[in-house]
């Protein structure tokens with residue numbers, strides 16, 4: 001680790017005083033701040049198709065909880081602009097460190113949906129191959145993944161690769177100590193990592209006001225010397241533009257970057273939660289009018305980039321995808337109880353071998 | 369064969385590992401130019417450069433979490449926790465990630481990393497510098513827990529830990545850092561993980577111990593020999609994996625067993641050993657398996673630690689209570705009568 005002597009000035013680190021925005025809630029274009037280009041048309045259309053698919057997938061997953069096919073599902077409805085832009089801003093050889101909330105992002109990354117849902121179905125703790133996908137297992141202990149992301153970023157840098165690591169985290173997670181340790185380590189190591197805070201206004205039931213007194217969560221980067229930005233998280237164009245810039249900053253040796261996206265969790269924390277106990281339905285309804293998908297659709301139509309056929313075909317693809325997810329999730333997975341012992345260590349200990357034999361005899365007895 | 373201290377042996381192990389495996393890295397608090405507060409990393413930054421052995425910001429969860437990410441990225445981090453009690457901030461990282469990543473990912477990701485923890489007391493350390501925290505780690509599936517008692521084991525077990533495909537909690541008994549012994553650096557004699565060592569043979573009773581308690585056990589055996597009692601001393605070397613076979617064959621032979629641990633006794637490693645011995649050697653036992661341990665108190669201030677630490681007398685008292693004359697254990701009966 002080399003010691004860096006030059007200190008950045010606060011000016012170069014400060015986020016925009018108001019969230020960066022390209023598209024107003026009614027879908028009309030607004031003047032964005034300088035320095036953030038509008039993403040190319042084809043990327044925006046790709047993002048639109050993925051958002052349509054992501055929202056449909058999310059609805060399907062919620063339905064699967066009602067049918068008892070998923071043990072639990074944390075919906076990201078309303079956060080699709082973040083979910084999609086978060087992975088669209090990355091290359092395939094970049095790494096993702098997601099939380100439990102990121103199922104839509106992982107599906108958008110191209111991971112098999114059944115593998116994504118394996119954790120929530122209860123089949124195993126992580127269903128996909130993290131090495132092949134360069135996606136760490138979805139992380140539940142809040143903020144603990146952010147420091148792993150720094151370690152991975154440092155590993156990539158040392159290996160001479162120009163990969164970037166994106167660490168997802170929620171607003172509540174930014175109160176955890178590990179988040180602050182991760183910011184500090186990333187800054188000191190100058191690691192190519194982007195911290196992406198989806199501020200969906202709640203940590204289960206606890207509203208943002210009880211979580212933090214910071215002017216915005218984006219300011220949490222400043223004290224550590226990390227360049228930071230805040231963005232309208234329901235404006236796909238803005239989120240994609242800012243994240244693309246953040247990733248580029250990290251990739252080209254600029255060091256870590258913190259982005260806070262202001263969004264809203266439309267559904268309860270998970271299907272097991274009752275959000276009416278802690279928030280007014282009026283509040284949720286107000287956020288309906290800030291819906292990220294409708295906003296992008298209006299914007300793209302007004303720019304003449306999206307016609308009704310393209311809309312229909314995006315929805316058609318989403319329906320087919322959802323049908324596939326439903327069918328595959330309706331099949332019972334093959335479970336192997338002996339696998340419980342297979343991955344504790346590379347080589348099972350003698351004690352684990354004994355316990356495996358004990359389970360075998362229990363299972364044989366049950367069969368008789 | 370060369371005589372060196374345990375501290376020197378650990379330093380040599382780190383040095384040789386850094387030399388032989390370019391993926392190996394050492395980091396932690398003050399491990400760079402200072403060489404660590406116990407000088408275990410002395411000279412490594414100088415020899416291998418700041419990239420291979422470096423100081424981190426103060427944050428133990430950060431140190432361990434960084435190691436997790438770097439191990440995922442192909443490196444083999446060896447991190448130092450400055451003292452036992454200062455590893456607690458990292459416990460979430462250790463219990464939720466270090467121990468579980470292989471299992472969570474069905475073996476697609478493994479964490480070849482070592483967390484070195486100077487532990488236990490007997491050095492006159494003030495509070496928070498003398499905890500025996502091995503049971504927390506041993507109770508966590510997915511961690512290997514290793515604790516050497518001799519310089520030779522310190523060298524080879526640390527080399528093995530660094531080469532191991534799984535995470536290892538490497539517990540260094542700090543009061544043995546300056547103890548000397550013969551080492552076989554170029555010509556390995558030491559056994560690997562999961563193999564306990566019989567340090568002294570005897571037929572009358574077995575003392576089972578590990579780490580900081582080994583010298584106490586050996587001294588007790590020496591003293592007992594003066595009275596004509598031949599005690600066998602078993603050094604676990606690795607708590608996880610646990611060597612049932614060596615323990616069982618010793619106790620089946622002697623028929624009596626005292627388990628020694630410096631840690632507070634309740635729910636400790638010694639309790640696990642006693643239970644295992646009782647389950648496997650019941651018909652060979654001529655007396656209850658006894659435990660000798662520290663008391664169930666927060667680690668005492670330095671001027672009182674001698675009252676807390678298991679010493680030769682406490683061990684020999686337990687040996688006396690092994691019903692060689694077939695009397696019941698008055699120590700335990702007395703507790704019930706009051």
Ligand SMILES: Cc1ncc(C[n+]2csc(CCOP(=O)(O)OP(=O)(O)O)c2C)c(N)n1
Nearest residue numbers: 101140141142170171172173200202203204
């Ligand atoms: C260390 C830790 N403490 C508590 C929890 C329980 N928990 C799960 S999600 C959650 C709220 C997190 O809120 P936020 O970071 O805003 O993310 P969101 O769920 O809104 O996406 C809590 C308290 C946990 N998973 N980990």
Ligand SMILES: [Mg+2]
Nearest residue numbers: 170171202203
């Ligand atoms: Mg939240």
